Amino acid sequence: MTIKNRGRRADYAEATRAAIIDAARTLFAEQGYFATRVEQIATKARVAEGTVYVAGGKQGLLHLLIEEWARSPVRQDSIDRLAELEDPEDILRLLAASTKQVRQTHGDIMRILLATAPHDQVAADGLAASTARYQATLALVAKRLHDVGHLRADITVRRATDVLWFYFGYTGFFTLIDNGWTLDDAETWLREQCERALIAAPPH
Structure with missing residues (x-):
């Protein structure tokens, strides 16, 4: 087999794998992990059922989606930028924007895991x-707010971490979006509420 043919086979295999993962992701999100059948994934990806099993079957595909979320560069990029910020509003603006970005790119995977985890x-x-x-x-964000001197005096880093989780954990964005809010509106409102809860008022 020539190098060119090997390259084409590798490209085809990668494209097939990507199609299977995308099909599984869509179906898991639309109808749930447990309700999705391998034959449905195969049909949507336009491959034979056996090819889906070669790609790992349903559990293997779920694991690949978990890994995709874990590999997202947003977390590390945010941590790198966090160290450069001094203003508390800028710190929370970074957190809110990063959270929205993850919801845009991996929110469906989050929902799949939240729904499936109690039974798998x-x-x-x-x-x-x-x-x-x-x-x-979130703990790093809370510590940064503390280190730059902008946390309210009655709030510890641990308590601030809990407050950040309340606003920017799984439920905040999803609750607002599911009630018809846009991602942009949810981002702004959650950030503003978090500022009121955590940030010390400037001295008069």
Whole structure:
């Protein structure tokens, strides 16, 4: 086999894999993980059922979606930018914008895991790991607000982390969006409420 033919086969295999993952992601989001059948994934991806099993089957595909969310560069980019910020409004603006971006790119995966985790160990483990990363990022934001001297005097870093989770955890954006808010409106409102809850008023 020539190098060109090997390259074409590799490209075809990658395109097929991507089509299967996209099909599974769409179907899991639309009708739920448990209601989705392998034959439906195969039909949507335009491949044989056996090819879906080669790609890992339903659980393997769910794991790939978990990994895709974990590889998102948004978290590390935000952490890198966080260290440069001194103004509390800029810090919370970065957090709100980053949270919205993740909802845009991986919100469907979040919803899939939240719905599936109570009844599936792969989903439960993936959600637990993702939540730990998520909360660790919020803890860094809380510590940064403390370090630049802008947390209210009665709020510890731990309490600030909990408040950030209340506003920017899984439910905040989803609750507002599910009630008809735009992502932009949700971002602005959540940030403003968080500022009121956490940030010390400037001295008179």
